[in-house]
């Protein structure tokens with residue numbers, strides 16, 4: 001009998017998974033992708049919208065049109081999953097039985113979890129650039145911003161693209177300089193972490209860049225309240241940060257149907273899974289890809305792309321009754337815009353932190369170092385996203401597993 | 416790496432004071448570790464959090480973050496900060512004798 005594969009979510013991960021599986025299985029499987037809307041947003045482009053560097057219209061394309069022929073698209077909200085009965089219930093009343101389920105519903109912004117965040121001043125003096133409406137509203141606010149305190153704050157982790165708030169700071173520095181008002185603006189980056197980034201080597205480089213650009217770093221700031229009327233952020237341990245303009249990255253959680261699906265998710269609605277095979281802990285025929293997964297790697301499009309290769313291989317093995325041999329190593333690859341037409345690149349996995357050197361080999365893009373080449377890489381990524389990543393192609397010379405040659409591994413003498 | 420003595424037993428801790436071998440921890444050590452961290456007395460609520468942190472570590476291999484603690488320990492985030500000022504996740508982990516929570520990437 002032809003196998004039924006249901007994929008929940010038609011964003012980066014759902015699209016990659018569907019297209020790769022269609023290519024591997026041809027007519028041997030009925031593939032259905034479910035999403036609640038038809039607008040696929042190129043999320044890395046959201047960073048550029050507030051600075052007038054990207055046109056919001058160019059970031060949005062039709063979801064179903066990114067899917068290869070033969071893949072069905074069903075538009076509805078997901079209501080809940082019964083993993084033991086192998087059924088998905090949709091908001092429109094449809095019930096989809098499956099042989100394999102792929103969870104690809106990403107991460108949800110939860111601004112309501114932070115006291116006051118969506119209260120007075122929301123989208124006026126308190127902003128986020130993590131969705132399209134927010135990025136556009138912030139763009140308007142920045143245009144009129146010529147003096148005062150601009151505070152960029154990550155409320156809690158995990159978040160999508162954990163370097164994006166830092167990139168925002170670097171670009172804000174550049175943008176304000178271009179406009180000749182940088183000396184009248186205090187730029188502050190407040191993070192719940194004890195450094196600029198989670199991993200020590202990259203944290204040192206990135207905090208060095210913040211200092212160089214005159215951006216104040218406030219660490220271990222866990223935001224308890226956003227007081228829009230009083231224009232201040234208050235941390236749980238009682239510290240206050242005054243702002244004239246706040247850019248806040250709200251806490252993230254998984255899709256809310258996960259909470260309504262017994263046994264599927266953790267306390268945040270993310271889906272626990274085997275970090276190597278991407279098989280959900282909930283049931284042997286449930287797999288997870290992208291931001292929806294509770295895995296110790298970044299929530300990033302690049303991770304989702306590398307996972308896609310492993311996921312498709314494992315699902316094909318599973319359907320064939322074979323052992324799962326696809327092993328995901330946590331490979332993450334992020335360009336970090338640093339302003340003035342430059343960017344850094346970091347490349348790491350579950351076991352190896354971001355290190356200096358070159359990617360993907362000793363001759364290649366510089367790692368953990370500002371360069372114009374990396375900036376061009378970041379810009380080219382938009383084209384690659386629609387034409388390579390989503391269709392499920394591999395990047396020539398770059399594989400799902402992290403390359404080791406080219407990286408400068410610390411010797412015992414360094415540590 | 417260095418050593419510390421709690422409840423009359425020597426244990427190894429890292430440079431930040433977190434246990435390197437969680438199996439070496441006993442409940443009798445907790446009040447002394449707490450005292451060093453500026454918490455004079457461990458109340459029932461402190462213990463509720465400490466036991467939860469220990470349990471989560473055994474189940475998942477890492478201590479919970481503050482947000483996770485707020486959702487799963489039965490004690491809200493605001494109150495967690497009252498019980499363990501300046502960082503409940505780290506302090507509770509230290510007192511519970513487990514490594515520093517890895518946090519998220």
Ligand SMILES: Cc1cc2nc3c(=O)[nH]c(=O)nc-3n(C[C@H](O)[C@H](O)[C@H](O)COP(=O)(O)OP(=O)(O)OC[C@H]3O[C@@H](n4cnc5c(N)ncnc54)[C@H](O)[C@@H]3O)c2cc1C
Pocket residue numbers: 008009010011012013014034035036037042043044045046047076077078079104105106107129130131160161164255256257289290291292299300301302303304333334335
């Ligand atoms: C500002 C910003 C900058 C970023 N920059 C980068 C970058 O430079 N590099 C990089 O690699 N990554 C970047 N990312 C991260 C990247 O966009 C995500 O990691 C990636 O999109 C994850 O793919 P996904 O499929 O898991 O989730 P998504 O692409 O978000 O897709 C999830 C889908 O599920 C659907 N869905 C959710 N709930 C339901 C429901 N109940 N019913 C039906 N459908 C539902 C949604 O509509 C959505 O289409 C950035 C993200 C942001 C926000």
